């Protein structure tokens with residue numbers, strides 16, 4: 001029913017409009033956006049989901065970041081159009097993109113979000129990983145893409161390039 005494909009430059013503003021619809025106004029004031037400013041999303045991992053008529057139903061993007069200097073993926077934003085929520089599309093976008101991240105050789109992924117939702121995909125709280133303030137540490141979640149990849153990785157989350 002939904003077609004997943006890699007986001008292209010032509011999708012950019014449509015995805016922005018979907019995020020504006022799905023998130024509270026001022027989403028770009030969040031500290032996580034400072035990690036994204038002027039850095040392109042990771043090619044091949046950011047996906048759009050369209051229905052049979054080509055209408056955008058959901059999207060996920062990833063950015064590269066560093067944690068204590070080590071490379072990591074920052075998952076998000078992910079959003080599903082309000083009329084399409086609860087049909088498993090969020091899960092599809094997350095699972096499919098994580099499989100692509102693994103296949104592309106990434107070792108670890110993190111996000112800022114609700115543990116009750118993301119735990120079903122294998123995310124759990126990251127100890128000692130500090131997002132730029134103000135971020136509730138309980139919402140800083142991560143998972144290994146290769147075995148033990150988060151072991152010993154801690155410290156500040158910083159931009160991929162300065």
Ligand SMILES: CC(C)(COP(=O)(O)OP(=O)(O)OC[C@H]1O[C@@H](n2cnc3c(N)ncnc32)[C@H](O)[C@@H]1OP(=O)(O)O)[C@@H](O)C(=O)NCCC(=O)NCCS
Nearest residue numbers: 022078079080085086087088089090091112113114116117
């Ligand atoms: C979060 C979001 C991407 C999930 O997409 P979706 O396609 O509705 O998700 P799925 O159909 O795969 O899963 C739906 C389930 O997740 C639950 N869920 C959704 N958001 C949740 C949250 N924040 N906390 C806990 N559970 C949540 C739903 O209650 C539903 O539960 P059920 O399976 O027991 O019925 C979507 O709701 C959305 O775009 N929300 C607004 C933007 C947002 O908050 N993005 C996440 C930023 S952290």
